[in-house]
Amino acid sequence: MIRSRQVHAAQPNAIHARSLLAVALFAGLAMTGAPAFAQAQSEVVAKQDAGAEAEIAVGEARAARQQAAAAQEAAEAAARTRDAGALSAHGAASAQAQAHVATQSSINAEQAANEAANAANRALGAQTVAKSGTNPVAAAYEAREAANEAANATAAAILATSQAQAAAEATAEAATATPAPAAVAAVPEPVAPQLTVRSIPSGQAVAFPAADFGVLDGDRDAYLSATEASAHVAVAEHFQRIDADADGRLSTTEFEAWANVR
Structure with missing residues (x-):
């Protein structure tokens, strides 16, 4: 009877010990599984x-x-x-140069587009690797790097395109530029003949040089003004008499009529 009690009395202690052991094992498993759970979560985010x-x-x-x-x-x-x-040789040369710039910029834009396409292909490859579960964290990093390279290539393409468009506009402006007018040589002003005026003794005949209408007509308007006539002493002296119509100037007809009778 005494043994039987001892056995029953020992059962609660054994149950308690097993319970403590189970709790300890569960806690240990939980602690051991925490990194694995976090890694699983990280891999899911990496795939996304x-x-x-x-x-x-x-x-x-x-x-x-x-x-x-x-x-x-x-x-x-x-x-x-x-x-x-172009409208001028200078405009043609400028148009040629600007068209070359546009072509080169177009080539640069094409190269940048190819670089962006290659980067996109690498990003898609990294996405495939991430989905397969083979180191998705590293694959996500590779995809991010490829996306950055694609963005940089796109920026380069935008710059090259703006340069090509600006060069095309400059080509059009150069081709339609109006050529500068040719310089006109200055026409020298006619120089009136230099006449020496001398005092003549009273009663002495004076011989004046023959009057030349073309020489006296400084502005070439086919008329002699009083100012132009003053270059010849005889014409100036008889100006009013020669001016038959009294219009203040001498025509070739009036001048020749006077020259023939004097």
């Missing part, structure tokens, strides 16, 4: 990140391709303008 970065990279590549197409259109427009000719 890889997909998002790949989508961004593809969008950048598409935008870069559109920019390259616009740059090519600008280069082709510049070439057509250049080939159509």
Whole structure:
């Protein structure tokens, strides 16, 4: 009887010990599984990140391709303008130079678009790796790097396209520029003959040089004004008599009539 009590009395202690052991084992398992759970969560996020970065990279590549197409259109427009000719030799040379700039910028935009496409392909490859579960964290990082490269390439394509379009506009301006007018040589003013006026003794005959209407007509208007006539002493002295119609100037007819009778 005493043994039987001892056995029953020992059972509660054994149950309590087993309970403590179970709690300890459960706690140990929980602690051991925490890193695994966190890693699983990290891998899920990495897969999502890889997909998002790949989508961004593809969008950048598409935008870069559109920019390259616009740059090519600008280069082709510049070439057509250049080939159509310019209004001057200087304009033709400028159009040629600007069309070359447009072509080179178009090539740069095309190269940038290709770089963006390559980066997008790398991002898509990283996304595939992440989905397969093979180190998705590293794959997500690779996708992010590829997306950044695609964005940089797109920015380069935008810059090259703007340069191509500006060069195309400059080509058109150069081709249509009006040539500068040729310089006109200055016409020298006619110089009236130098006459020496001398005092003549009273009663002495004076011989004056023959009057030349063409020489006296300084402004070449076919008339002699009083100022022009003053260059010849005889014409100036008889100006009013020669001016038959009293209009204040001498015509060739009036001048010749006087010259023939004097």
